[in-house]
Amino acid sequence: DAKTTQPPSMDCAEGRAANLPCNHSTISGNEYVYWYRQIHSQGPQYIIHGLKNNETNEMASLIITEDRKSSTLILPHATLRDTAVYYCIVRAPAQGGSEKLVFGKGTKLTVNP
Amino acid sequence: GAVVSQHPSRVICKSGTSVKIECRSLDFQATTMFWYRQFPKQSLMLMATSNEGSKATYEQGVEKDKFLINHASLTLSTLTVTSAHPEDSSFYICSAGGPGGSPLHFGNGTRLTVT
Numbered sequence: 001d002a003k004t005t006q007p008p009s010m011d012c013a014e015g016r017a018a019n020l021p022c023n024h025s026t027i028s029g030n031e032y033v034y035w036y037r038q039i040h041s042q043g044p045q046y047i048i049h050g051l052k053n054n055e056t057n058e059m060a061s062l063i064i065t066e067d068r069k070s071s072t073l074i075l076p077h078a079t080l081r082d083t084a085v086y087y088c089i090v091r092a093p094a095q096g097g098s099e100k101l102v103f104g105k106g107t108k109l110t111v112n113p
Numbered sequence: 114g115a116v117v118s119q120h121p122s123r124v125i126c127k128s129g130t131s132v133k134i135e136c137r138s139l140d141f142q143a144t145t146m147f148w149y150r151q152f153p154k155q156s157l158m159l160m161a162t163s164n165e166g167s168k169a170t171y172e173q174g175v176e177k178d179k180f181l182i183n184h185a186s187l188t189l190s191t192l193t194v195t196s197a198h199p200e201d202s203s204f205y206i207c208s209a210g211g212p213g214g215s216p217l218h219f220g221n222g223t224r225l226t227v228t
Contacts, residue, residue, distance in 0.1 A: 034216060043119070043206045043219035044157070087156075099210065100147055101217055103157040 004088045009108040012082075018075040020107050022088030025069040031092045033064060034101065035073045037084040037109075044087065044103075047073065078111045085109070116140055117209050119220025126197055126227055134192045134223045136163075136207030142187035143209035147217070148180075151204040163190040197227040 005023040012018040024033065032051050036044040048055055048062045050071075055062045061074040075082055087106040093099050116139040126132050136146055144165045149157040161182055162170040169182035179201075181193040190209075194201055206222040 036219075038157075041204070041222070041224070043117075043208075043221045046216045046218055049216055099217065100159060100162060101208070102159060103149075105156050 004090055004104055006086075006088055006104065006107045008105065009110070011110050011112060012075075012078045014080060014111055014113050015077055018078040018082065018109060018111070020073040020075075020086050020088075020109065021070065022073070023070045024088070024090045027068050027090050028092065031090045033062065033068075033071050034089045034091060035060070035062065036087045036089065036101075036103075037082075038087070038106075039081075039084045047086075078109075080111050080113060083109060083111045117207065117218045117220045119207055119223055121223060122221060123224045124226070126225070128198055128227055129196055131193055131195045132197055132225060134194075134205055134207075134225075136190045136192070136209070136220055138188045138209045141209075143190075144187060146184060146190040146207055146209045148182065148190075148192050149206045149208070151206060151222075157206060160192075163192075165190075194225065197225070199227045201225065202227045 032049050034049040035047040038044045047059050048057055050062045064071045085106040085108050087103050089101050091099055118137045118139050120135045146163040148160045150160050151157045159172050160175045163182045163184040165184045165187055171177045179195055184190040204222050204224055208217045208219040210217045
């Protein structure tokens with residue numbers, strides 16, 4: 001699987017947008033970019049994923065560069081409950097849910113009041 | 114959305130005993146489930162892939178005789194930590210994928226403390 005590089009930590013003010021970058025310069029053509037987050041002492045929570053096009057859902061937006069070598073997760077209006085470790089993972093999907101995810105160190109996002 | 118339930122959420126056991134952790138997919142069938150372990154202030158480490166009706170696939174360095182995995186049905190996988198020792202104390206997390214290649218979803222984890 002392609003490796004990803006994320007900053008170890010970031011801070012954001014409550015109510016402002018949080019932009020979390022991820023570099024995946026060795027990504028292959030069929031690999032998706034997945035984002036998960038882990039709030040302290042809980043299991044990881046799926047946020048969003050994409051292949052080429054930008055994606056948006058009720059939680060966040062995912063912006064993927066045209067060359068697909070990097071992406072940004074955007075939380076449009078961060079709240080204190082968004083404080084968590086955010087993981088960017090690149091993986092080719094497999095049928096039947098058999099795709100394993102290999103976690104890096106992620107970005108510790110702290111939302112400040 | 115897909116829901117994965119893990120039980121128990123916390124367990125304390127004495128050294129030398131065995132502990133079983135259950136992982137259930139509540140609203141979908143999962144032929145494959147994954148087990149992770151997480152030590153404090155570290156990332157999740159994949160331990161093994163649980164395959165329904167066949168043997169689990171273990172990652173390098175994970176002892177298969179110590180961490181027994183059983184995936185007897187399409188909605189249940191169990192991880193048994195045998196002859197637990199204090200160094201096995203950790204946060205154990207399972208995950209499963211929904212149908213059609215949808216993203217993996219995770220249980221809320223089991224905090225194991227071996228005294």
